[in-house]
Amino acid sequence: MSKIAVLAVDNTEEVECLTTVDFCRRAGIEVTLVSAAKNRQIHGSHQIVFHADTVFDEVDFDSFDGVVFPGGPGTADLGAVKGVRSLAERFLNEGKLVAAICAAPGMLSETGLLKGKTAAGYPGCRPEGQALWTENQTETDKNLITGKGPGTAAAFAVEIIRYLEGEKKAEEIRQSTMMP
Numbered sequence: 296m297s298k299i300a301v302l303a304v305d306n307t308e309e310v311e312c313l314t315t316v317d318f319c320r321r322a323g324i325e326v327t328l329v330s331a332a333k334n335r336q337i338h339g340s341h342q343i344v345f346h347a348d349t350v351f352d353e354v355d356f357d358s359f360d361g362v363v364f365p366g367g368p369g370t371a372d373l374g375a376v377k378g379v380r381s382l383a384e385r386f387l388n389e390g391k392l393v394a395a396i397c398a399a400p401g402m403l404s405e406t407g408l409l410k411g412k413t414a415a416g417y418p419g420c421r422p423e424g425q426a427l428w429t430e431n432q433t434e435t436d437k438n439l440i441t442g443k444g445p446g447t448a449a450a451f452a453v454e455i456i457r458y459l460e461g462e463k464k465a466e467e468i469r470q471s472t473m474m475p
Protein backbone atom coordinates (compact mmCIF):
# COMPACT_ATOMS: atom_id res chain seq x y z
CA MET A 296 0.00 0.00 0.00
CA SER A 297 1.28 3.44 -0.93
CA LYS A 298 1.68 6.10 1.73
CA ILE A 299 1.50 9.88 1.24
CA ALA A 300 1.56 13.01 3.38
CA VAL A 301 -0.72 15.93 2.53
CA LEU A 302 0.58 19.16 4.07
CA ALA A 303 -1.75 21.98 5.15
CA VAL A 304 -1.68 25.31 6.97
CA ASP A 305 -4.32 27.90 7.76
CA ASN A 306 -5.81 29.33 4.55
CA THR A 307 -5.19 26.13 2.60
CA GLU A 308 -7.70 25.71 -0.22
CA GLU A 309 -10.02 23.13 1.34
CA VAL A 310 -11.25 21.47 -1.85
CA GLU A 311 -7.67 20.83 -3.05
CA CYS A 312 -6.59 19.42 0.28
CA LEU A 313 -9.62 17.39 1.29
CA THR A 314 -10.49 16.04 -2.17
CA THR A 315 -6.97 14.64 -2.39
CA VAL A 316 -7.23 13.08 1.07
CA ASP A 317 -10.68 11.65 0.35
CA PHE A 318 -10.01 10.24 -3.11
CA CYS A 319 -6.66 8.74 -2.13
CA ARG A 320 -8.14 7.07 0.95
CA ARG A 321 -10.93 5.66 -1.24
CA ALA A 322 -8.17 4.16 -3.39
CA GLY A 323 -6.59 2.44 -0.39
CA ILE A 324 -3.64 4.80 -0.15
CA GLU A 325 -2.52 5.49 3.40
CA VAL A 326 -2.87 9.26 3.76
CA THR A 327 -1.54 11.32 6.65
CA LEU A 328 -2.90 14.86 6.77
CA VAL A 329 -0.06 16.91 8.24
CA SER A 330 -0.42 20.38 9.73
CA ALA A 331 2.66 22.44 8.96
CA ALA A 332 1.58 24.73 11.81
CA LYS A 333 2.08 24.01 15.49
CA ASN A 334 -1.45 22.66 16.07
CA ARG A 335 -3.69 20.17 14.33
CA GLN A 336 -6.62 22.47 13.72
CA ILE A 337 -6.59 23.99 10.23
CA HIS A 338 -8.75 26.97 9.27
CA GLY A 339 -9.22 26.67 5.52
CA SER A 340 -9.41 29.57 3.10
CA HIS A 341 -13.24 29.46 3.14
CA GLN A 342 -13.71 29.17 6.92
CA ILE A 343 -13.98 25.38 6.95
CA VAL A 344 -12.18 24.04 10.00
CA PHE A 345 -10.66 20.57 9.85
CA HIS A 346 -8.14 18.59 11.84
CA ALA A 347 -4.83 17.16 10.74
CA ASP A 348 -3.66 13.72 11.82
CA THR A 349 -0.36 15.12 13.08
CA VAL A 350 1.98 18.11 12.89
CA PHE A 351 4.99 18.55 10.61
CA ASP A 352 7.65 18.50 13.35
CA GLU A 353 6.46 15.07 14.55
CA VAL A 354 6.61 13.28 11.19
CA ASP A 355 9.38 11.02 9.95
CA PHE A 356 8.90 11.35 6.20
CA ASP A 357 11.30 8.52 5.29
CA SER A 358 8.48 5.96 5.10
CA PHE A 359 6.33 8.04 2.73
CA ASP A 360 6.07 7.43 -1.02
CA GLY A 361 4.95 10.97 -1.73
CA VAL A 362 4.11 14.40 -0.45
CA VAL A 363 1.23 16.62 -1.58
CA PHE A 364 1.08 20.42 -1.39
CA PRO A 365 -2.42 21.92 -1.70
CA GLY A 366 -2.63 25.57 -2.71
CA GLY A 367 -4.68 28.54 -1.62
CA PRO A 368 -3.92 31.84 0.10
CA GLY A 369 -1.87 30.01 2.75
CA THR A 370 0.66 28.70 0.25
CA ALA A 371 3.29 31.32 1.08
CA ASP A 372 2.96 30.41 4.76
CA LEU A 373 3.37 26.73 3.89
CA GLY A 374 6.52 27.48 1.90
CA ALA A 375 7.91 29.52 4.80
CA VAL A 376 7.77 26.58 7.22
CA LYS A 377 11.30 25.37 7.88
CA GLY A 378 11.85 22.05 6.12
CA VAL A 379 8.89 22.13 3.73
CA ARG A 380 10.76 23.13 0.56
CA SER A 381 13.74 20.90 1.38
CA LEU A 382 11.29 18.00 1.82
CA ALA A 383 9.98 18.61 -1.70
CA GLU A 384 13.52 18.79 -3.05
CA ARG A 385 14.53 15.60 -1.26
CA PHE A 386 11.49 13.69 -2.55
CA LEU A 387 12.02 14.89 -6.13
CA ASN A 388 15.68 13.90 -6.01
CA GLU A 389 14.88 10.48 -4.49
CA GLY A 390 12.30 9.75 -7.20
CA LYS A 391 9.40 9.92 -4.76
CA LEU A 392 6.13 11.59 -5.69
CA VAL A 393 5.79 15.34 -5.27
CA ALA A 394 2.32 16.68 -6.06
CA ALA A 395 1.33 20.35 -5.92
CA ILE A 396 -1.81 22.18 -7.01
CA CYS A 397 -2.94 25.77 -7.55
CA ALA A 398 -0.42 28.20 -6.02
CA ALA A 399 1.78 25.40 -4.63
CA PRO A 400 3.60 24.62 -7.91
CA GLY A 401 4.56 28.31 -8.06
CA MET A 402 5.82 28.17 -4.48
CA LEU A 403 8.01 25.18 -5.36
CA SER A 404 9.22 26.73 -8.61
CA GLU A 405 10.50 29.80 -6.76
CA THR A 406 13.23 27.53 -5.38
CA GLY A 407 14.22 26.30 -8.83
CA LEU A 408 12.81 22.81 -8.19
CA LEU A 409 10.64 22.89 -11.31
CA LYS A 410 13.27 24.29 -13.67
CA GLY A 411 12.68 22.66 -17.07
CA LYS A 412 9.70 20.61 -15.88
CA THR A 413 6.25 20.74 -17.42
CA ALA A 414 3.70 21.92 -14.87
CA ALA A 415 0.19 23.25 -14.37
CA GLY A 416 -0.64 25.90 -11.79
CA TYR A 417 -2.98 28.72 -10.94
CA PRO A 418 -2.65 31.70 -13.32
CA GLY A 419 -0.82 34.52 -11.57
CA CYS A 420 1.07 32.06 -9.35
CA ARG A 421 3.42 30.74 -12.03
CA PRO A 422 6.84 32.42 -11.93
CA GLU A 423 8.24 32.92 -15.43
CA GLY A 424 11.46 31.23 -16.42
CA GLN A 425 11.01 28.27 -14.10
CA ALA A 426 8.63 25.52 -15.18
CA LEU A 427 7.16 25.08 -18.65
CA TRP A 428 3.62 26.10 -17.67
CA THR A 429 0.60 24.66 -19.50
CA GLU A 430 -3.12 25.36 -19.33
CA ASN A 431 -3.95 21.68 -18.74
CA GLN A 432 -5.90 20.62 -15.66
CA THR A 433 -3.00 18.46 -14.51
CA GLU A 434 0.51 17.66 -15.64
CA THR A 435 2.69 14.69 -14.79
CA ASP A 436 6.43 15.05 -15.37
CA LYS A 437 8.18 11.94 -14.04
CA ASN A 438 7.59 11.98 -10.26
CA LEU A 439 6.03 15.47 -10.25
CA ILE A 440 2.25 15.95 -10.53
CA THR A 441 0.81 19.44 -10.69
CA GLY A 442 -2.73 20.77 -10.92
CA LYS A 443 -4.23 24.07 -12.04
CA GLY A 444 -6.63 24.95 -9.22
CA PRO A 445 -9.71 24.16 -7.12
CA GLY A 446 -11.85 23.08 -10.07
CA THR A 447 -9.25 20.49 -11.03
CA ALA A 448 -8.86 18.95 -7.55
CA ALA A 449 -10.63 15.70 -8.49
CA ALA A 450 -8.53 15.25 -11.64
CA PHE A 451 -5.40 16.04 -9.59
CA ALA A 452 -6.30 13.40 -6.99
CA VAL A 453 -6.97 10.81 -9.69
CA GLU A 454 -3.55 11.52 -11.23
CA ILE A 455 -1.94 10.87 -7.85
CA ILE A 456 -3.85 7.58 -7.63
CA ARG A 457 -2.82 6.68 -11.19
CA TYR A 458 0.83 7.35 -10.37
CA LEU A 459 0.84 5.37 -7.12
CA GLU A 460 -1.71 2.59 -7.74
CA GLY A 461 -2.04 2.29 -11.51
CA GLU A 462 -4.58 2.93 -14.23
CA LYS A 463 -7.13 0.35 -13.05
CA LYS A 464 -7.44 1.88 -9.55
CA ALA A 465 -7.51 5.43 -10.96
CA GLU A 466 -10.33 4.50 -13.33
CA GLU A 467 -12.23 2.77 -10.53
CA ILE A 468 -12.08 5.92 -8.38
CA ARG A 469 -12.91 8.19 -11.31
CA GLN A 470 -16.03 6.15 -12.06
CA SER A 471 -17.11 5.65 -8.45
CA THR A 472 -16.95 9.42 -7.83
CA MET A 473 -18.88 10.08 -11.03
CA MET A 474 -16.19 12.18 -12.67
CA PRO A 475 -16.76 12.82 -16.37
